[in-house]
Amino acid sequence: xxxxxxxxxxxxxxxxxxxxxxxxxxxxxxxxxxxxxxxxxxxxxxxxxxxxxxxxxxxxxxxxxxxxxxxxxxxxxxxxxxxxxxxxxxxxxxxxxxxxxxxxxxxxxxxxxxxxxxxxxxxxxxxxxxxxxxxxxxxxxxxxxxxxxxxxxxxxxxxxxxxxxxxxxxxxxxxxxxxxxxxxxxxxxxxxxxxxxxxxxxxxxxxxxxxxxxxxxxxxxxxxxxxxxxxxxxxxxxxxxxxxxxxxxxxxxxxxxxxxxxxxxxxxxxxx
Numbered sequence: 505x506x507x508x509x510x511x512x513x514x515x516x517x518x519x520x521x522x523x524x525x526x527x528x529x530x531x532x533x534x535x536x537x538x539x540x541x542x543x544x545x546x547x548x549x550x551x552x553x554x555x556x557x558x559x560x561x562x563x564x565x566x567x568x569x570x571x572x573x574x575x576x577x578x579x580x581x582x583x584x585x586x587x588x589x590x591x592x593x594x595x596x597x598x599x600x601x602x603x604x605x606x607x608x609x610x611x612x613x614x615x616x617x618x619x620x621x622x623x624x625x626x627x628x629x630x631x632x633x634x635x636x637x638x639x640x641x642x643x644x645x646x647x648x649x650x651x652x653x654x655x656x657x658x659x660x661x662x663x664x665x666x667x668x669x670x671x672x673x674x675x676x677x678x679x680x681x682x683x684x685x686x687x688x689x690x691x692x693x694x695x696x697x698x699x700x701x702x703x704x705x706x707x708x709x710x711x712x713x714x715x716x717x718x719x720x721x722x723x724x725x726x727x728x729x730x731x732x733x734x735x736x737x738x739x740x741x742x743x744x745x746x747x748x749x750x751x752x753x754x755x756x757x758x759x760x761x762x763x764x765x766x767x768x769x770x771x772x773x774x775x776x
Contacts, residue, residue: 517616521606524599531596536663552673556597556636557643557656563591597636604629653688669693672759692759698723702756710743717755724749 531554535544553562566587570577582588592598606613607626614622643654653674660669674688686708693701702717714734718724727749738745 517613518606518610521603521613524603527594527599528596532661534661534663535669537669538663550594551660552658552671554594554596555656555658556595556600556632557639559591559595559597562595563588566591597633600629600633600636604633670759690759692756698726700756702759707742711746712738712742712744713746714748716747716749717752718749719751719753719756721751724751 531551535548537544566585567582570582570585570587577585604626607622607629617625639656643656653676655672655674658671658673660671662669670692672690672692674690676687686706688707689705691703691705693703695701699719701723704715704717706713706715716724716727718727731747734747735745
């Protein structure tokens with residue numbers, strides 16, 4: 505959700521909340537797809553890892569390791585361990601809950617913003633938390649052993665205001681030894697000249713298959729003209745690359761139908 509607040513005096517706002525709001529601005533800063541992969545991929549990984557979807561799992565993993573390393577650690581010592589504090593500091597869900605608690609219980613924060621700004625902020629926080637809860641709930645339902653993947657969908661803010669992007673990642677479940685399901689990512693772009701464009705990436709070992717789904721033959725022809733350039737860029741990173749284009753408006757529409765739609769556009773802009 506978009507929310508822009510006027511520049512305010514920060515004297516009445518606790519430092520923790522100032523840091524959280526700055527962190528939200530940083531988390532939802534628009535992606536520039538023209539950046540080099542060396543810049544784009546680490547930021548994308550951080551955006552996904554700290555999306556709130558894995559908050560409990562990350563805490564469980566870290567705490568389990570700390571308890572293995574020190575059987576005598578107290579609950580307070582675990583809660584204050586740098587590894588735990590780092591997760592709480594960076595994770596979207598953790599920060600939204602802290603902000604929500606302040607908004608509901610701290611009169612000082614309520615007084616720091618005008619009524620309209622405070623209301624919009626509160627709706628934005630509630631919407632983002634609902635979105636996270638919905639996706640986590642879907643993950644629980646995807647525990648059927650017949651399905652090799654769990655799917656999460658991320659809405660990416662882009663530099664181009666007229667474009668929207670959604671990223672769907674298929675997380676591989678634990679499979680029997682020797683099973684090879686590969687890794688799959690789907691990206692849905694809404695572009696000025698090409699319209700909606702779905703791209704599926706499938707990686708097995710070091711072999712990559714890229715499938716573009718487009719609405720008509722003219723768009724297919726335009727993409728095919730750039731095959732050599734795409735394959736030349738990817739050649740250093742993969743043993744084999746296969747690029748194909750399929751005209752299928754049905755497959756584009758299925759991008760959202762395959763998963764629970766997000767309840768928000770997952771964009772927050774709170775300037776202090």
